[in-house]
Amino acid sequence: MNRLTRITLMTAAVITSLSACVSAPTGPTVAVMPREGKPFEVFQLEDMQCRQFAANAVKDTSDAALKEGATSAVIGAALGAAAGAVIQGGNHANVGTGAGVGMLGGAAMGAMNSAGKQNQAQMQYNIAYQQCMYSKGNQVPSYAAPAPGQGYR
Known part of the structure; x- marks a missing residue:
């Protein structure tokens, strides 16, 4: 197996593992x-309905986190390979090392960007x-429950 094939396989492995870390929120992190x-x-029926409502509300944010992480890893590997070639003055012996370092740096940046987007998705979820559960008359932290019969009509 030549060096380029190993680099390609290693890049694919890092991107795949990074993709596995990014997921949509699986439930609320607030008590209602x-x-x-x-x-x-x-209450259980309302909880199920509101979980579905919240999951639909953050679908695009979760997809963006996955794409951003993968894109950062690929760009980092490409820039690292170019930097490895330039530093060695055209000697191709260390292009793989440059690509490896760039890939790891790109994957790390992608992971940080994805984590930020994932936190944003959880907050939006x-x-x-909470909005859904509150509208159904439940007690939400920091908000008093609406009086019975005074829900949204």
């Missing part, structure tokens, strides 16, 4: 309680979930 007197079965 049913209002007094609400049957738990009704929580807000959408």
Whole structure:
């Protein structure tokens, strides 16, 4: 296996592992309680509906995090290969090392960018979930539950 093939396979492995780290929020990270007197079965049904609503609200943000991480890793590997060739004055012996260092740096930057987008997606998910649960009359942190019968109409 030649050096270029190894670099390509290593880049693909890093991008694949980076992609595996990025995921959409799987649930809320905030506590919501049913209002007094609400049957738990009704609360569970509302929870399911609001989780679906929140998941749909952040679908685009989660996809953007995945794309940004993969793109950063690919660009980093390409720039690293070019830097390796330039530093060695055209000697191709260390192009692989430059590509490897660039790939790792690009993957690290991609991971940081993805983590930021993932945090943003979780925050948006929580807000959408809280809004939905609040509109159904549940108790949301920092907000008093609406009086029974005074929900959105």
